[in-house]
Amino acid sequence: MTSARLPRLATLAFGFAFLYAPIALLVIYSFNASKLVTVWAGFSTRWYASLFSNAALIASAKISLQVAALSAIIATFNGTLAAFALERFGAFRTRGVFVGAIYAPLVIPEVILGLSLLLIFVALGVDRGFWTIVAGHATFTMCFAAVVIRARLAGMDRSLEEAAMDLGAGPVMTFARVVLPQLAPALVSAWMLAFILSLDDLVIASFTSGPGSTTLPMRIYSQVRLGVTPEINAMSSLLLAAVGLALFISAIAGRRHES
Amino acid sequence: MPRGGLTRGRLSALVIPYGWLALFFLAPLALVLKISLSKSIIAQPPYEPAFGASDGLAGWFEKARAFSVAAYRGLGEDPLYLESYLSSLAIAGVSTLFALLIAYPLALAIARSDPRRRSLLIALAVAPFWTSFLIRVYAWIAILKDEGFLNHALMAIGLIDAPLTIYATNVAVVIGIVYSYLPFVVLPIYNSLEKQDAALREAAADLGAGPLATFWKVTLPLSLPGVIAGALLMFIPAVGEFVIPDLLGGSDTIMIGRTMWNDFFENRDWPAASAGAIVLLILLVGPIIWFERRQTKGQGA
Amino acid sequence: MSQTPILQFERVSKRFGATVAVDDVSVDIAPGEFFALLGPSGCGKTTLMRMAAGFEQPDEGRVLIDGADATDAPPHRRPVNMMFQSYALFPHMSVADNIAFGLKAAGFSREALAARVSEMVRLAQLQGLEKRKPHQLSGGQKQRTALARSLARGTKLLLLDEPLGALDRKLREETQFELMDIQKRLGAAFVVVTHDQDEAMSMADRIAVMRAGKIEQVGAPADIYERPRSRYVAEFIGEINIFAGRASRAGEMLRIEAQDGEIEAPARDGVGDGAPLACAVRPERIRFAPAGEEGANRLAGVVHDVAYRGDHRVFRVRLKSGALARVAAPSALPAPQPGEAATLVFDTAACVVLDA
Structure with a gap:
């Protein structure tokens, strides 16, 4: 369809400009010398410097990374088991409830999830803090992990497992030598998805956190409400760079795995 | 090898995720329902429980009769909640419509690109989803402010004389929602377009249909499942959105997520917020079930 | 047959929901025999084979392997190997690792394993391809790798599910002769599932023609061709x-x-x-x-x-x-x-x- 080349390129240009221009502006103005975010006053890295002297921000970033790493491990573990239950166990009683509980958190507004988690922690008399955020994040991210892993499982040739058993491998060897290597890329992407979702979450963290466990999005949010500052631009740019790097590495790894 | 049913090994594999979800998802939801049926008092926790474990069965029956639907009656009488629901649905609906108008041409343009470049383009279209939601919303503040980039640009080219007031209005909220959820909409539409056989279009052209007729009669109808999936994936969470209306909206932007947040953290009216959550869930469960039915039917065919 | 049959189905039935896949089938297969299960898709031939491998349990009847009741034995405890229609080669393992898989499961020592793998590589004419991954192989090479893997454990009974189905026409004929040759050399019983009558006729010592879960006729190819016992068999073959x-x-x-x-x-x-x-x-x-x-x-x-x-x-x-x-x-x-x-x-x- 070469006749439609021009409108196609125009659509692509407009679409990607819409998607990336706000991010680009944000990054560019993180290097602005002026305190005014929208008026360019020369190149400077002073906001990055001041960022690293902001102890509260650094502490929050540390908490966020720890919460994300831990909750992503739990979510991947739970998500793997859930994916097997959905894909391989056939019918069992209350399967419908289980399926609903896996898929509902994908679309239910985070405010409801956060609110309900807060209520259960209050009702159980649990002090809110680091571990309640981990539990909350592990819960909603395990559903995403389950979906990713289930898709991979569904695409896996069942006859590979049968072949392994036919060749004398018991269930443990079949899982370790045949299923797990096939599943590994999905486990990695499930963990990454869970990690990033947790790192990004503001709402559930706000409901489940306690004193001394302010995550990075919570810290950013409270500053953003007071107005746009170049320091937040710098912080955001660093986060974007980190995510961009992670995406790039996983894309390269994915390509290597395929070939 | 048994095809279905639970062996002992399978049961122990199921108990862990099921138990986790029961504790951290199902039980909390049940609790929300219970608290929504309680009376509001000023205390910590700020509600008078409707049921307690110590009540026993008889006690539960006794209390069930004395259920307080006050919170729900309050919702009906409180114009704030009614307005929140209506305006949430309207804002989410308008946003979904605009997102489709942007996402469809973009998905189509990607699907019709050189096959070698397609996967890179779709990855680029989805990549912003991986970056912080909060940061992407934040980026729009600097653009939409009265003295922001957009007004600077429009005034510089002489299109307007005075700055437009977009920031802190519902327009900004719609822009923010469209922007944030666009990857969710592009991906399913692209998937349904990409797997369409090019021979179908060639057959339509061969049978005398022009490019426009081919689009309306072949391409669009075949991509409708992707359009519906994308629209629902965006609409449902957008209804309950909190961050975007809070950061980009004005004081007159009323969305249910924000109303519930305020009732919870500022007014400390937990029963009202819980009742609000239950009503919202009921509003959203309908489309979810409809979508799930559609999906399973599609898989069966 | 004076010898103990290597594989026996005794009044075996299998249902999936309301459909009867295998309906009261009894048949004996002798050691060293090349046996074909022939029929259109959905006639129950694959289900019958999967019951021999242990992937399905019969609802009624018994499956005996070398005289011993194997009805309830799981697949990994059966002295039977199978070559899958899709080949089911492990995509993350090389040709050599695929062939070695069953030997590792059987606890072969390192030397015995290496010797056996190279023996199978020679048998299947895969020399020089040992280090390749399955996606780097041609269709015929994949087929031979799958065959070598399923034979590596030295089974006396090999099940082959549409072994030539994925090959193109010319290769299929060559491979028919190769399979017959390997079968004669190893002396193992081969049970082939196929819907292709030419394939069954040219390779098998005996053919069982199946229809709707039942065996219509069992006999030597010439027998079935010249003296079909029903219109169904007559019309299905040739x-x-x-x-x-x-x-x-x-x-x-x-x-x-x-x-x-x-x-x-x-x-x-x-x-x-x-x-x-x-x-x-x-x-x-x-x-x-x-x-x-x-x-x-x-x-x-x-x-x-x-x-x-x-x-x-x-x-x-x-x-x-x-x-x-x-x-x-x-x-x-x-x-x-x-x-x-x-x-x-x-x-x-x-x-x-x-x-x-």
């Missing part, structure tokens, strides 16, 4: 002409009043006068009769069309009733042209009498 009508006894013969003429058929016990019967004749057993020749089993018609097949030609001849009869005649022989009248003739012995 081309055949069916002439049906009322039968009557005529001394040593049967006389069938078919619509297209009177047919003399070999006698069969227990046939009452007026019973509906059919005479089935293979196309290559029919000739064109020279003009003016008299005798039995003569059917008049007009040549409809001719298909040239190299060494022979297939004629379709329109008979009185409007039915089309097939005649296969060597290309070298003179034959009528399309549109010309012709008389078909066949020997009484060429007619297989079947229930109509």
Whole structure:
């Protein structure tokens, strides 16, 4: 369809400009010398410097990374088991409830999830803090992990497992030598998805956190409400760079795995 | 090898995720329902429980009769909640419509690109989803402010004389929602377009249909499942959105997520917020079930 | 059979929901035999094989392997190996690792394992490909890797699910001979599932023709081709002409009043006068009769069309009733042209009498 080349390129240009221009502006103005975010006053890295002297921000970033790493491990573990239950166990009683509980958190507004988690922690008399955020994040991210892993499982040739058993491998060897290597890329992407979702979450963290466990999005949010500052631009740019790097590495790894 | 049913090994594999979800998802939801049926008092926790474990069965029956639907009656009488629901649905609906108008041409343009470049383009279209939601919303503040980039640009080219007031209005909220959820909409539409056989279009052209007729009669109808999936994936969470209306909206932007947040953290009216959550869930469960039915039917065919 | 059969199905049945996949099947397979399960898709042949491998449990009946009841044994505890239709090669393992998989599971020592792998590599002519991953192999190489892997443990019973199904036509014929050769050399029993009658006929010592979960007939290929026991078997294996009508006894013969003429058929016990019967004749057993020749089993018609097949030609001849009869005649022989009248003739012995 070469006749439609021009409108196609125009659509692509407009679409990607819409998607990336706000991010680009944000990054560019993180290097602005002026305190005014929208008026360019020369190149400077002073906001990055001041960022690293902001102890509260650094502490929050540390908490966020720890919460994300831990909750992503739990979510991947739970998500793997859930994916097997959905894909391989056939019918069992209350399967419908289980399926609903896996898929509902994908679309239910985070405010409801956060609110309900807060209520259960209050009702159980649990002090809110680091571990309640981990539990909350592990819960909603395990559903995403389950979906990713289930898709991979569904695409896996069942006859590979049968072949392994036919060749004398018991269930443990079949899982370790045949299923797990096939599943590994999905486990990695499930963990990454869970990690990033947790790192990004503001709402559930706000409901489940306690004193001394302010995550990075919570810290950013409270500053953003007071107005746009170049320091937040710098912080955001660093986060974007980190995510961009992670995406790039996983894309390269994915390509290597395929070939 | 048994095809279905639970062996002992399978049961122990199921108990862990099921138990986790029961504790951290199902039980909390049940609790929300219970608290929504309680009376509001000023205390910590700020509600008078409707049921307690110590009540026993008889006690539960006794209390069930004395259920307080006050919170729900309050919702009906409180114009704030009614307005929140209506305006949430309207804002989410308008946003979904605009997102489709942007996402469809973009998905189509990607699907019709050189096959070698397609996967890179779709990855680029989805990549912003991986970056912080909060940061992407934040980026729009600097653009939409009265003295922001957009007004600077429009005034510089002489299109307007005075700055437009977009920031802190519902327009900004719609822009923010469209922007944030666009990857969710592009991906399913692209998937349904990409797997369409090019021979179908060639057959339509061969049978005398022009490019426009081919689009309306072949391409669009075949991509409708992707359009519906994308629209629902965006609409449902957008209804309950909190961050975007809070950061980009004005004081007159009323969305249910924000109303519930305020009732919870500022007014400390937990029963009202819980009742609000239950009503919202009921509003959203309908489309979810409809979508799930559609999906399973599609898989069966 | 005096030896203990290597594989026995004893009145085996298997249902999936409301459908009966395998219905009361009993059959014995001898050690070293090349056995084919032949039938259209959905006839239960694959389910039967999967019950031998242990991937399905029969609802009724027993499966015995080398005389021992294996009905409830899990797949990894059965002395049986299977070659999968999709080959099921482990995509993350090299050719050598694929072949070694079963040996590792059996706890082979490192030296024994290496020796056995190289032996199998030689057997399957995979030299030089040991380090390749499955996606770097051609279709034929994949097939040979799958075969080598399933034979590595030295099984006495190999199950092969459509072993040639994924190969193109020319390779398929070569591979048929390779399979037969390997089977003879190893002396293991091969059970092949196939829907391709040519494949079954050219490779197997015995064929079981299946239909709707039941075995219709078991026998040597020539037996099944020459003496099918039902119309289903006759029509499933090769081309055949069916002439049906009322039968009557005529001394040593049967006389069938078919619509297209009177047919003399070999006698069969227990046939009452007026019973509906059919005479089935293979196309290559029919000739064109020279003009003016008299005798039995003569059917008049007009040549409809001719298909040239190299060494022979297939004629379709329109008979009185409007039915089309097939005649296969060597290309070298003179034959009528399309549109010309012709008389078909066949020997009484060429007619297989079947229930109509």
